[in-house]
Amino acid sequence: MSTETPPTVEETVLDPWHRLDRRMLLIRPVLDVVKSLPVLIGTVILGRGNGWEWVGLAITALTVFVGISHVLTSRYRITADQVEWTTGLLLRKHRAIPLDRVRTVDVTSEPKHRLFSLSAVRIGTGRHSHGQGPGGDQLVLDAVSATEAHRLRTVLLHRKEVVATEAAPPPEQVVAEVDRKWLRYAPFTLSGLAVVGAVFATVWHFAHQLNIDPENVGPLRDLLDGLANTAVWLIVVVAAVGLLVVVSLLSVGGYVLSFWNFRLTRESEGTLHIRRGLITTRSVSIEEDRLRGVEVKEPLPLRMAGGARLTAIAGGLREGKGGDKGGGLLLPPAPIGRVHEVATDVLRENFDPATVPLNRHPRRALNRRLTRAVGGVLVLAAALFGLAWIDFLPWWMWQVALGLVPFAVIVGWDRYRNLGHAIVGRYLVSRSGSLARSTVAIRREGLIGIVVSRSFFQRRGGLITVVAPIAAGKGAYSVVDVDESAGLAMAEQAAPGLLTPFLLRTAQR
Numbered sequence: 001m002s003t004e005t006p007p008t009v010e011e012t013v014l015d016p017w018h019r020l021d022r023r024m025l026l027i028r029p030v031l032d033v034v035k036s037l038p039v040l041i042g043t044v045i046l047g048r049g050n051g052w053e054w055v056g057l058a059i060t061a062l063t064v065f066v067g068i069s070h071v072l073t074s075r076y077r078i079t080a081d082q083v084e085w086t087t088g089l090l091l092r093k094h095r096a097i098p099l100d101r102v103r104t105v106d107v108t109s110e111p112k113h114r115l116f117s118l119s120a121v122r123i124g125t126g127r128h129s130h131g132q133g134p135g136g137d138q139l140v141l142d143a144v145s146a147t148e149a150h151r152l153r154t155v156l157l158h159r160k161e162v163v164a165t166e167a168a169p170p171p172e173q174v175v176a177e178v179d180r181k182w183l184r185y186a187p188f189t190l191s192g193l194a195v196v197g198a199v200f201a202t203v204w205h206f207a208h209q210l211n212i213d214p215e216n217v218g219p220l221r222d223l224l225d226g227l228a229n230t231a232v233w234l235i236v237v238v239a240a241v242g243l244l245v246v247v248s249l250l251s252v253g254g255y256v257l258s259f260w261n262f263r264l265t266r267e268s269e270g271t272l273h274i275r276r277g278l279i280t281t282r283s284v285s286i287e288e289d290r291l292r293g294v295e296v297k298e299p300l301p302l303r304m305a306g307g308a309r310l311t312a313i314a315g316g317l318r319e320g321k322g323g324d325k326g327g328g329l330l331l332p333p334a335p336i337g338r339v340h341e342v343a344t345d346v347l348r349e350n351f352d353p354a355t356v357p358l359n360r361h362p363r364r365a366l367n368r369r370l371t372r373a374v375g376g377v378l379v380l381a382a383a384l385f386g387l388a389w390i391d392f393l394p395w396w397m398w399q400v401a402l403g404l405v406p407f408a409v410i411v412g413w414d415r416y417r418n419l420g421h422a423i424v425g426r427y428l429v430s431r432s433g434s435l436a437r438s439t440v441a442i443r444r445e446g447l448i449g450i451v452v453s454r455s456f457f458q459r460r461g462g463l464i465t466v467v468a469p470i471a472a473g474k475g476a477y478s479v480v481d482v483d484e485s486a487g488l489a490m491a492e493q494a495a496p497g498l499l500t501p502f503l504l505r506t507a508q509r
Contacts, residue, residue, distance in 0.1 A: 017075045023116040024071045024143035031112065032067040036060040076141060078155055083123060085139050097139055101125040103290065103315055105153040107283040109146075114281070119149040123156060149283075157285055158269045172273065176331055176342045178262035185333040186255035187248035188301040259332040264342070272312070272346065274329065286328065290315035292472040293427065293442035294330065294343045296354045300435045308339045312346070313442055313473035328473070343441075353427040353441035358420025364461040365481035366416040373412035377404050411435065421479045421490060428468060428494045430479045440477050446470050450491045450498050454484075466491050 040056040074087040083102070086094045106122040113119055124138040144152070260278035267273055272286040293313040302308060312328035331342050340352040347353070384398035414434040421430045423444075431439040451467035458464060464487045466479045479487065492499050 017077045018148070020071050020074045020141065020143040021116075021118055021145055021148075022071070023118060025068060027112050027115070027143075028067040028071055029064045032063045033060060036063050071143065074141075076139075078152075083139065083156065085141070095139060097123060097125060099156065102156050103287075105156050105285055107149045107153060109277075109281040111279055113143070117146055118143050119146055120144075121149050121152050123152075153283075153285060157271060157287060172265035172267050174263070174265050175272070175345050176262075176264040176338070178259050178276075178332065179334070182307075182332065182334050183252055183255060185302060185305055185307040185335075186252040188305045188307060189251055189255070189299070189333055190247065190301060191251045191254045255332070262332055264330060272330075276329075276332075284328075286312055286314050288348075290472070291346070292446040292470055293440065294347060294352075294354065295441075295473070296336075296339060296343065296439040298336070298437040298439075300437070302333055303437060306336055307333050308336045309333050310339045310343055310346075313440070313470070315472045347441075349425075353424055353429050354431075354439040356422050356424045356429060358422045358429065358431055359486070361416070361419045361421075361481055362463070362483045364463055365419060366413070368457070368461065368463075368481055369415045369419075370409060370412040373408040373415070374405055377401060377408045419481065421482065423490060423493050428477075428490075430477060432478075432480060442468065442470055442472075442477060444494050446472065447495050450495050451476075452488070452491060452499070464488075468494065 036056075036059060040060050042056065069089040070087055073089050074085070076083065076085045078084075078099075081100075082096045082098045084094070084096045086092065102123055102125060104122075104124040106124065107119050108122070109119045121141045121144055122138050123141075141152075257278050257280075259276050261281075262276040263274070265273045265275075266288075267285075270288045272288060272291075274282075274284045274286070276282055291312060291314045295311045295313055296308050297311065298308045309329070310331040312330050314328060330346060331339055340355055343352040343354060344350070381398045381401040384393060384401050387393040388395045388398055411434050415432070418434060418437050419432055421428075423429070426443050426445065427441045428444055428447075429439070429441045431437065447468050447470055449469045451469060452464055453467065454464040458481070462484050463481045464484050466482060466487045467476050468478070469476045479490065482490065488499065
């Protein structure tokens with residue numbers, strides 16, 4: 001006869017098992033059928049008359065069955081020390097994430113969710129699972145009600161159960177809201193250029209696969225015939241203007257879709273709450289206790305227009321592609337003055353550390369930037385010259401590449417001009433880049449070490465790179481090509497006593 005040990009406090013369950021919202025059963029089969037359309041159409045067209053169409057139908061039916069079983073068998077609950085999730089009919093899966101490792105609760109409502117007032121909740125730990133890549137160490141509940149999503153965010157981030165009868169929570173403090181005037185910065189983000197490139201690449205790929213020659217397409221043939229007697233410079237100007245208009249319109253549309261109703265607020269529990277999106281809405285919470293600094297990003301076109309974007313450096317947040325997709329976005333492209341105001345408010349300081357004067361790096365750093373910029377253009381010109389020599393490419397291409405040398409010199413000089421670092425109060429500030437300038441201000445108490453490295457060419461120039469590892473953001477931020485003595489002094493000031501044993505050993509040698 002066996003006796004069961006009474007449950008401890010850590011094993012006490014805060015709520016019972018919950019299931020995904022059953023309304024997802026109206027959405028999931030349709031989505032699975034859409035995903036299976038390429039296989040279904042391919043087997044029907046290619047396998048007509050030999051029975052292969054039944055294979056496509058079977059694969060589609062299996063896909064729908066797996067999706068439905070996922071919705072029906074998925075369950076989750078929150079105990080005193082972890083959040084648990086289980087799913088599967090034939091192959092059971094069970095995952096558990098300790099509550100003290102929960103860093104983010106990202107609530108997203110795509111059109112498929114908004115149709116039935118549902119949301120997808122992503123519970124992240126800010127870590128990378130081995131072999132799974134970014135996002136592998138997160139738990140996704142892809143169909144819960146808006147009320148349940150709010151309850152999960154409150155319980156997981158604030159360890160506070162939501163009671164329906166309790167008094168209304170205190171109002172949030174508004175830190176920043178999107179301004180319609182900021183739309184003027186959208187064309188300078190060049191996000192529409194990526195859309196145009198993706199569409200062109202897709203069309204070109206399908207045309208190549210189908211052996212379609214653009215010159216044989218009616219409208220394109222007529223257009224090419226009409227341009228045959230037109231001056232080349234006029235064609236280039238008209239094409240450039242047309243591309244600029246299309247890119248600008250697409251950039252404005254992307255800005256509206258991504259940042260519609262953008263709102264950054266501070267909750268009474270000490271959490272920054274970000275909401276944004278038009279068709280797909282997103283809600284991200286950042287605990288201020290895990291905030292380690294901010295990053296001001298100024299791509300060259302946006303910088304020329306006097307704009308910038310602001311992102312948070314916090315534990316558990318991942319870098320998004322292109323900056324705007326990251327969960328740590330604190331302000332979309334906006335006036336640079338407003339960006340510094342929001343950074344000051346978010347950090348709870350009297351000023352934005354990213355605005356302090358920076359220590360310049362030695363002229364030897366300028367030589368390295370000029371060498372890299374000009375050398376890259378010369379290598380490209382040499383490669384194009386070689387291809388032209390064997391009659392693979394026209395001769396004018398390497399001449400055009402060679403004409404980019406003056407622009408490379410300007411970019412190299414601008415990269416050096418933007419290079420700098422400083423330590424002000426509790427912050428380590430660094431700036432680098434030209435086409436994508438970035439100013440980072442991280443709190444020194446969040447540093448988990450100091451790494452000093454130098455390449456062969458840096459040793460010859462008396463330069464080093466100081467890397468500041470931190471359990472947030474990109475994981476590490478570098479101060480590149482700083483003078484050796486100044487860099488070591490900066491590292492010692494950023495993390496007092498950490499390098500002292502190594503410096504003493506070097507001196508004794």
